[in-house]
Amino acid sequence: MSTVLSVEGVDVWLGGRHVLDEVGFEIAPGELTGLIGSNGAGKTTLFRVILGLLPAARGHVEVVGRPAGRPARAQVGYVPQKVALDPDVPLRVRDLVSLGLDGNRYGFRRRSRQRDEAVDAMLSAVGATRLADARVGTLSGGELQRVLIAHALVAQPPLLLLDEPLANLDLANGQEVVTLLAKLTKEQGVAVLLSAHDMNPLLPVMDRIVYVAEGRVASGTPAEVVRGEVLSGLYGHPVSVLELGGRVVVVAGDTGPTDLVTR
Amino acid sequence: MGAGTGRGVMFSGVMATAWVTATLVAVVAGVVGFHVVVRGATFAAHAVPMSAFAGAAGAAVLGVSAIAGLGVVSPLAALGVAWLGRRRRTDVASALVIVVMLGLGALFLSWTAEYSSQVYALLFGELLGVSTQELAATAGLAVLAVAAAAVLHRPLLLTAVLPDVADGRGVSVLAADLWFLLLVAVVTTMAVPVVGTLLMFSLMVGPPAAARAVARSPRATIAASVAIALVTVWSAIALSYVTDWPVGFFVGILGAAWYLAGRAAAALAARRRPGARRQPAALAA
Numbered sequence: 242m243s244t245v246l247s248v249e250g251v252d253v254w255l256g257g258r259h260v261l262d263e264v265g266f267e268i269a270p271g272e273l274t275g276l277i278g279s280n281g282a283g284k285t286t287l288f289r290v291i292l293g294l295l296p297a298a299r300g301h302v303e304v305v306g307r308p309a310g311r312p313a314r315a316q317v318g319y320v321p322q323k324v325a326l327d328p329d330v331p332l333r334v335r336d337l338v339s340l341g342l343d344g345n346r347y348g349f350r351r352r353s354r355q356r357d358e359a360v361d362a363m364l365s366a367v368g369a370t371r372l373a374d375a376r377v378g379t380l381s382g383g384e385l386q387r388v389l390i391a392h393a394l395v396a397q398p399p400l401l402l403l404d405e406p407l408a409n410l411d412l413a414n415g416q417e418v419v420t421l422l423a424k425l426t427k428e429q430g431v432a433v434l435l436s437a438h439d440m441n442p443l444l445p446v447m448d449r450i451v452y453v454a455e456g457r458v459a460s461g462t463p464a465e466v467v468r469g470e471v472l473s474g475l476y477g478h479p480v481s482v483l484e485l486g487g488r489v490v491v492v493a494g495d496t497g498p499t500d501l502v503t504r
Numbered sequence: 505m506g507a508g509t510g511r512g513v514m515f516s517g518v519m520a521t522a523w524v525t526a527t528l529v530a531v532v533a534g535v536v537g538f539h540v541v542v543r544g545a546t547f548a549a550h551a552v553p554m555s556a557f558a559g560a561a562g563a564a565v566l567g568v569s570a571i572a573g574l575g576v577v578s579p580l581a582a583l584g585v586a587w588l589g590r591r592r593r594t595d596v597a598s599a600l601v602i603v604v605m606l607g608l609g610a611l612f613l614s615w616t617a618e619y620s621s622q623v624y625a626l627l628f629g630e631l632l633g634v635s636t637q638e639l640a641a642t643a644g645l646a647v648l649a650v651a652a653a654a655v656l657h658r659p660l661l662l663t664a665v666l667p668d669v670a671d672g673r674g675v676s677v678l679a680a681d682l683w684f685l686l687l688v689a690v691v692t693t694m695a696v697p698v699v700g701t702l703l704m705f706s707l708m709v710g711p712p713a714a715a716r717a718v719a720r721s722p723r724a725t726i727a728a729s730v731a732i733a734l735v736t737v738w739s740a741i742a743l744s745y746v747t748d749w750p751v752g753f754f755v756g757i758l759g760a761a762w763y764l765a766g767r768a769a770a771a772l773a774a775r776r777r778p779g780a781r782r783q784p785a786a787l788a789a
């Protein structure tokens with residue numbers, strides 16, 4: 242198995258708090274991995290380390306064999322947690338996606354057929370062709386999320402990071418984005434790491450899970466990780482995994498061994 | 505210059521220089537103003553020309569040309585705003601810079617003999633007093649500003665719209681802010697002697713703000729912004745020639761009018777769009 246992202250023994254302290262403690266896991270191409278953890282667990286912090294924006298006190302991050310930071314940047318597509326667009330910003334959807342190709346480059350740009358085709362192909366891949374000429378400030382939350390995914394993927398990076406892409410979407414839109422990401426993972430062979438505080442919408446499509454709690458992570462297939470004894474070790478106190486009305490919930494306390502049965 | 509003294513005079517001699525200079529200033533203000541509006545940096549873009557006031561006033565005290573004083577102080581003001589605002593509080597930084605520099609400017613000017621005429625010239629410009637030499641300097645700076653805007657275009661856009669993504673892709677938002685302010689400094693240096701600090705600001709905000717209401721893409725918005733800026737200065741000169749009122753008065757009034765027209769057009773467009781949202785499209789968890 243080749244590795245797109247490898248995180249090894251990463252330690253991060255922020256404001257005197259040990260936010261990430263010996264975090265390690267690997268991600269392979271064509272896999273969709275959920276980074277699951279509650280608010281403040283350290284998901285965004287981990288993304289910042291992978292992007293090379295935050296130095297780890299200890300440990301090592303490699304993206305396609307290159308250390309995190311400048312050399313690895315071109316290899317990562319990133320959809321941040323917070324995006325605030327001015328409704329009047331004079332930018333069409335196709336302009337925003339095109340910035341994903343070369344928005345980081347200083348210098349003159351020649352118009353090219355190739356670029357336009359890449360943008361059109363990407364818009365069609367995320368199902369946003371009809372939005373191509375819309376102003377980005379007028380998009381709904383779900384539409385904007387698709388467009389941001391297109392922006393992040395248009396340069397065909399081997400790794401895509403999405404920080405809480407489902408956070409502001411209703412159930413139906415969230416479901417659509419999840420389906421889209423699963424499709425892109427397989428079609429484009431990209432490795433996807435997306436964070437969420439609720440694992441349930443992702444369970445049907447998640448190849449692997451990286452579960453964050455108390456600064457530590459457990460990783461593996463959902464069936465391996467989402468188990469009472471594994472998560473109890475992570476939290477440092479007994480927790481149980483329950484299935485309630487088709488949803489998996491993690492609760493404090495020992496209610497006996499109920500392991501997740503993946504569908 | 506009397507009212508309606510005839511076409512021949514309106515387009516020759518001093519007036520010809522004025523037309524050419526105003527055209528250059530309008531093109532540059534239209535292009536750079538696009539980035540001012542997209543970055544939402546109107547206040548920062550106000551701080552640099554206001555500080556330049558002190559530079560030009562200092563030049564008057566020292567007896568050197570206003571362009572020299574502007575050329576030194578504008579970039580310093582840009583650096584000051586960028587440095588003070590490095591934690592993304594450019595509004596406070598800008599206010600600070602404006603207040604200090606305006607005070608300095610007033611002090612410097614009080615040391616010169618012709619206090620009031622100097623103040624007037626720096627605030628509102630002296631379009632009809634532009635010399636051939638100054639025209640050459642203005643043209644050089646105009647080329648520099650437009651070329652720089654083209655080179656910086658994409659990173660300026662990316663950092664304005666998706667700052668977190670830009671940082672992740674190695675385009676420092678801080679660096680882009682600094683480049684942007686230096687660009688404003690270049691525009692200031694070329695425009696202040698001609699249209700003054702106050703009017704340069706209205707020329708840099710009014711046309712692009714109106715343009716984004718009528719155009720969609722960045723390219724089209726810049727083109728519309730330049731066109732509106734040109735119409736503004738041309739009409740201002742013509743109106744000034746006819747009425748004998750200051751050019752600056754008309755640039756200011758027209759700038760504000762464009763801005764309001766743009767807002768109205770945007771509001772109308774929003775009302776026509778069913779289900780259009782008034783709030784910014786925001787995704788925050």
Ligand SMILES: Nc1ncnc2c1ncn2[C@@H]1O[C@H](COP(=O)(O)OP(=O)(O)OP(=O)(O)O)[C@@H](O)[C@H]1O
Nearest residue numbers: 255256260278279280281282283284285286287438
């Ligand atoms: N610059 C900072 N200084 C001090 N503490 C910080 C800083 N940035 C983050 N933290 C802390 O680190 C912890 C992890 O934050 P992080 O943003 O990574 O969490 P998260 O898992 O992304 O949470 P959410 O689901 O709410 O987005 C939090 O307790 C936060 O308060």
Ligand SMILES: [Mg+2]
Nearest residue numbers: 284285322404
């Ligand atoms: Mg977060």
